[in-house]
Amino acid sequence: MTFITKLNAAWRSNDSLLCVGLDPDLPRLPEHLRRQPDGIVAFCKAIIDATADLACAFKPQIAYFAALGAERQLEKVCAWLRARHPHIPLILDAKRGDIGATAHQYAREAFERYGADAVTVSPYMGFDSVEPYMEWEDRGVIVLCRTSNAGGSDLQFLDAGGRPLYQHVAQLVADKWNRNGQCALVVGATFPDELAQVRSIVGDMPLLVPGIGAQGGDIGATVAAGRTADGAGMMINSSRAIIYAEPQDDEDFAAAARRVARATRDEINRYRG
Numbered sequence: 001m002t003f004i005t006k007l008n009a010a011w012r013s014n015d016s017l018l019c020v021g022l023d024p025d026l027p028r029l030p031e032h033l034r035r036q037p038d039g040i041v042a043f044c045k046a047i048i049d050a051t052a053d054l055a056c057a058f059k060p061q062i063a064y065f066a067a068l069g070a071e072r073q074l075e076k077v078c079a080w081l082r083a084r085h086p087h088i089p090l091i092l093d094a095k096r097g098d099i100g101a102t103a104h105q106y107a108r109e110a111f112e113r114y115g116a117d118a119v120t121v122s123p124y125m126g127f128d129s130v131e132p133y134m135e136w137e138d139r140g141v142i143v144l145c146r147t148s149n150a151g152g153s154d155l156q157f158l159d160a161g162g163r164p165l166y167q168h169v170a171q172l173v174a175d176k177w178n179r180n181g182q183c184a185l186v187v188g189a190t191f192p193d194e195l196a197q198v199r200s201i202v203g204d205m206p207l208l209v210p211g212i213g214a215q216g217g218d219i220g221a222t223v224a225a226g227r228t229a230d231g232a233g234m235m236i237n238s239s240r241a242i243i244y245a246e247p248q249d250d251e252d253f254a255a256a257a258r259r260v261a262r263a264t265r266d267e268i269n270r271y272r273g
């Protein structure tokens with residue numbers, strides 16, 4: 001099954017546009033897990049199992065694992081996700097970008113080592129730096145377009161032939177790069193006007209939309225700006241607000257994550273029309 005087919009099925013089966021981000025920052029993990037050798041794996045497995053019926057995708061952020069030399073733990077988290085929840089797409093957030101030969105190795109890392117359904121990539125080294133990922137025709141290639149951080153405007157708003165560079169990237173990916181129908185774009189929820197612009201350029205292409213939750217993006221404005229005619233089209237990511245949700249009463253961390261994930265999924269759905 002291709003990434004796009006899997007994503008469409010997950011949108012429907014879980015009635016969800018919510019992507020749960022896995023950004024396990026060791027000091028923020030429950031105390032008993034910080035001391036365990038595979039504590040990050042245990043943390044992520046518990047979050048995954050508690051939210052899998054509420055999510056349209058999971059997005060591990062590779063930096064949180066690589067910074068600790070915990071790539072083996074990331075392998076285990078990805079293996080768990082693929083084995084226990086094979087119908088939920090696994091997006092590796094790695095934001096790779098390099099010359100073709102090196103990009104090929106990054107693609108092997110994402111798709112073969114971690115078995116990801118999709119990977120995030122930077123467009124700024126051009127098509128030959130993105131093309132190697134497309135050899136895996138069943139996987140998704142999610143290209144940075146209008147990122148959620150304020151500093152994204154430094155470059156993404158530069159004039160590119162009469163319009164901002166992020167719009168040029170959207171057009172380029174939609175018209176030329178998406179030869180196998182496997183591309184998606186990253187557009188921040190923190191910029192609903194730009195999200196609407198991108199949606200008008202790319203038709204029904206899926207958008208990975210980080211920036212709600214800890215970054216404060218407005219869910220109603222995000223859904224209104226980015227949804228497709230059938231009320232889908234987006235993987236709206238929330239990481240810290242879900243995985244570090246404050247437990248209430250006698251909840252454990254996974255139950256707290258589930259409560260916030262459910263509330264977020266339901267709030268998104270209220271605006272889908």
Ligand SMILES: O=c1ccn([C@@H]2O[C@H](COP(=O)(O)O)[C@@H](O)[C@H]2O)c(=O)[nH]1
Pocket residue numbers: 021023061093146147148149186187188210211212213214215237238239240241
């Ligand atoms: O433009 C972008 C692209 C990627 N991200 C990533 O998404 C999550 C956001 O985490 P929160 O805790 O929900 O803020 C994180 O992994 C980022 O690296 C992004 O925020 N913006």
